[in-house]
Amino acid sequence: MPRARTIVLAAAATLAVGVTAAYWYERPMLLTGTGYAAHNACAVTEVAGRDDAAADLPANPLVPVLRTSFADGEASTTILGVLAKQQAWATPGYGCTLASERPKGLPEPTAVDANLYTDLPLTPGDDAAVTQALAYGFGDDLGGDERAALGTRGVVVLKDGELVAERYADGFGPETPQLGWSMTKSVTNLLVGRLVQAGEVSLDDDHLVETWTDGRADITVRQLMQMTSGLAWDETYDLGTPITQMLYGEGDMGAYVASQELAHEPGAYLQYSSGSTTLLCDVVTQGRGGADAPRAQVFAPLGLSSAVMEVDAAGTPVCSSYMWATPRDWATVGQFVLQDGVWDGERLLPEGWVAESTVPVDTEIEEGSDGYASGWWANTRPDGSVVDPELPADAYSASGHDGQKVIVVPSEGLVIARLGFTPEADDNRVLAMAEQVIAALG
Known part of the structure; x- marks a missing residue:
């Protein structure tokens, strides 16, 4: 019995070492995934003013295991809530920064007044051929899935x-x-x-x-x-x-x-x-x-x-x-x-x-x-x-x-x-x- 227990413990230790080694080998890619997701969640929310950050995540095997939270200008993403944590922090005028802590010492951002195009009313255009060209660019002739892929x-x-x-x-x-x-x-x-x-x-x-x-x-x-x-x-x-x-x-x-x-x-x-x-x-x-x-x-x-x-x-x-x-x-x-x-x-x-x-x-x-x-x-x-x-x-x-x-x-x-x-x-x-x-x- 002691010998069997020793074998089990050795196998468990070997498995743990293998899993740990595999994690550290893959960690750069995992950090890429969590970093992308954290930055994306922060920027889509704080810079673009949207509430659908997940819509900007490209198809990737990691997506189902990503866990992202966002509050008070900070986005945090992990693998399954535990591994490869990355954080992104929002700063007015400078968007989102991937870092372990909120950026400090950034200069006061220069104020920017709007240009002549900013406040014009929506301009769909009155040229039928141009309208048709934009319809093609938006994939109006495609099925729903293809149009979504065109994006x-x-x-x-x-x-x-x-x-x-x-x-x-x-x-x-x-x-x-x-x-x-x-x-x-x-x-x-x-x-x-x-x-x-x-x-x-x-x-x-x-x-x-x-x-x-x-x-x-x-x-x-x-x-x-x-x-x-x-x-x-x-x-x-x-x-x-x-x-x-x-x-x-x-x-x-x-x-x-x-x-x-x-x-x-x-x-x-x-x-x-x-x-x-x-x-x-x-x-x-x-x-x-x-x-x-x-x-x-x-x-x-x-x-x-x-x-x-x-x-x-x-x-x-x-x-x-x-x-x-x-x-x-x-x-x-x-x-x-x-x-x-x-x-x-x-x-x-x-x-x-x-x-x-x-x-x-x-x-x-x-x-x-x-x-x-x-x-x-x-x-x-x-x-x-x-x-x-x-x-x-x-x-x-x-x-x-x-x-x-x-x-x-x-x-x-x-x-x-x-x-x-x-x-x-x-x-x-x-x-x-x-x-x-x-x-x-x-």
Whole structure:
């Protein structure tokens, strides 16, 4: 009997060790899941003002075991109420921050007055062809499940500076901020441009991080903006990759990116990297407003009154991924660049900034990065070939995860903003919709 008991205890101990080892092996992915859910619950509630945060969780095996609570500006998510706890905290003006405690020491956010599009009445448009194009973009011809998978939530069309058409999904409207994901990178381009205009920053500035005493010291502001820094990176959302570690496991995201080693000579290779843009923001906002820099430099001058750029636990704006704004304010960003950086008669960006920022990077590129420029996506490659034949060659865009898009077509005086939640549909229809809008208004 003692021998049998010993065997049982040994087996139980082995099982416990195995379970513990398995948990610690999987913990980075579990923290990604709980971090995503906590941040999402906080931001959807506090920034977007919605009460259906679960609707923004993509299908994932972890979803059934996530347990999220929200109270007093704090969201907390665990696995089954016990494991991999992550917390997100809301701060007025700065959205939600993933951290173990409420952020402290953030500057008073700059006040932002509304722009000319904010208070216009809902504008469904009076052109039948444009209305039909938006109907296609919202999937009116699809069955319920397919339409839900398409997930279009807001479309705004500006023509020659006028709001000519818009449409919103149920539960959304002109006043509902939506997450732009990587469209935030295009706004970061505007932030850098404002600082260049003010003489605070040069695109050729190097020696950007004090601890860089090796080849990384040669990395420039321009190379961070164009994603040619050469820093090792993996944008795959998977176990232990840099992108998931940065967003869900690091309190100081800029420092984490700066710690990456060189994988390529600076300027020699374009590798899509949210880390590059996050580090860029860390570099250019230090001593220049910090968390408030996007509000002071971009949101206030353009009247982006709905816009929020969320920050990490170190107070650095997460300029790669975390800007929220209404579709009208996202379209305003497009109108601003269409006007070559002039707003209300005032030049806010250096002359030629937009033209230079929408020239595709001409170097060896990572697959899938055709047309990437300086935070914007051009519709041509360096050899002049067109990337998306549905759009004119002179088009360029801001583009983000889950189908976010602001398309600017200078030859048509046109801006189209599309916001939605499209984690599964193969085609978010934004290009085909834009093609139809161009044909209708051209």
